[in-house]
Amino acid sequence: MAESGPVKKDFLVSWEELHRDAKALAWRLVETESWEGVLAIARGGLVPAAIVARELEIRVIETVSVSSYDHQDQGEVRVLRAPARDTNGDGWLIVDDLVDTGRTAEVVRRMFPKAHFATVYAKPAGRPMVDTFVTEVSQDTWIHFPWDLSPQFVQPIVGLRGAR
DSSP states (O other): OOOSSOOOEEEEOOHHHHHHHHHHHHHHHTTTOOOSEEEEEETTTHHHHHHHHHHTTOOOEEEEEEEEESSSOEEEEEEEEOOSSOOOOTTEEEEEEEESSSHHHHHHHHHSTTSEEEEEEEOTTTGGGOSEEEEEOOTTEEEEOGGGOOOOOOOOHHHHGGGO
């Protein structure tokens, strides 16, 4: 969820929307090949990876833990934990929630060069790093995933006119 410039738009994703979009990702992958396993990029890729694995009936799921953010600022990409399996990625499906600048994807791709990389959402700067994605959003959009949100009061649209 890195940002390469000033954020101008917010894109809120509900649990239902995320589930629908992750299932759509599985539909795009169903005929691609027979997967040995799924490699989820933690933390954002954990939920989409679980949905994709379920839909494709993949029972082997590994994780790679990568850190590059505080709340909205991207810093140095660090691999905190690599998967226990030693593989070049052949026959593996990497799943993440989003490719933004592509910096995280680039690090993970170097680790698993033969894996198929799939994300639910993609921004233009990172899109060349992934093989399959569902929805493209503009680079200046910040995606708010359901695990980062909590229900709260929202001002009615008519009440926002005076706030401008």
